[in-house]
Amino acid sequence: ILFKQPESTHLGDCPICCLPLSLDRQKSATTSCCCKIICEGCNYANQMREEEKKLQHSCPFCRKPLPSTDKQCDKQMMKRIAANDPGAMRRKGKQQHEKGDYRSAFEYYTRAAELGDVDAQYDLSCLYEFGKGVEKDRGKAIHHLEEAAIGGDPIARNKLGRIEGNIGNTERALKHFFIAAKLGDDDSIKVLMEAFRNGLVSKDDLAAALRAHQ
Numbered sequence: 001i002l003f004k005q006p007e008s009t010h011l012g013d014c015p016i017c018c019l020p021l022s023l024d025r026q027k028s029a030t031t032s033c034c035c036k037i038i039c040e041g042c043n044y045a046n047q048m049r050e051e052e053k054k055l056q057h058s059c060p061f062c063r064k065p066l067p068s069t070d071k072q073c074d075k076q077m078m079k080r081i082a083a084n085d086p087g088a089m090r091r092k093g094k095q096q097h098e099k100g101d102y103r104s105a106f107e108y109y110t111r112a113a114e115l116g117d118v119d120a121q122y123d124l125s126c127l128y129e130f131g132k133g134v135e136k137d138r139g140k141a142i143h144h145l146e147e148a149a150i151g152g153d154p155i156a157r158n159k160l161g162r163i164e165g166n167i168g169n170t171e172r173a174l175k176h177f178f179i180a181a182k183l184g185d186d187d188s189i190k191v192l193m194e195a196f197r198n199g200l201v202s203k204d205d206l207a208a209a210l211r212a213h214q
Contacts, residue, residue: 003176036087046058181209
C-alpha cells in the first residue's frame, strides 16, 4: 500500500468549483467558520460578488459572516473542534506549535490524525523527528511520514524518497519520487531529471512522470 499511486493529493478539490487544489498554499485559504480549503479563484469570485452587491463579507462556502477579530476566529475554531473537525484540530495544533507549546500541539495533531487529517500525520512526524513535545523517535517519525505519503501528501513522499536515497535504497527512493512527481511535486521532478542524466531512470518513465506532473 505504501507504493500505491494516490488518485490525487491529500488536499483534494476545492469544495466550490471542484477543481484540484494547488500544492502552493498561497493559492488557497482555510476558512475559520467551517474549516474548508477554498481556492484563490473562488475566494476572488466571492469578493467580487460582495463588492458588486455591497454585501457583508462572508465565507464563500457556508456564507456565514467572517469574524472581525482574532478572538472571534478562535471561538469559531473551538466550535469546530467540539464538533470533531480534524482540520480545526490541526489548525489549533499549528497555533500551539507556533507558541512553542509542543505538547499541546502534539495532542491536537494526534486527535486530527486519528480522524484522518493527512497534514497532521506530517506534523506529528516532524515533532518525533526533532523531539519537540515528545521523545525523539526516528521510527515513529517515519511511520507518520509514511501515513502522510499514503494519504497523498507529495512533500512527505519526497522526504521518504530522500531518506531511502541517503541509505542507498535507490529503487525505493525513485518509486517515492515518481509518485510525488505525478502528484505535482516540482522538487521530485528535478530529482528524476537528474536521475535520468545519471542513467537511473528511462526516457519513457521520465516522460510519463512529466505528463502526469503537468
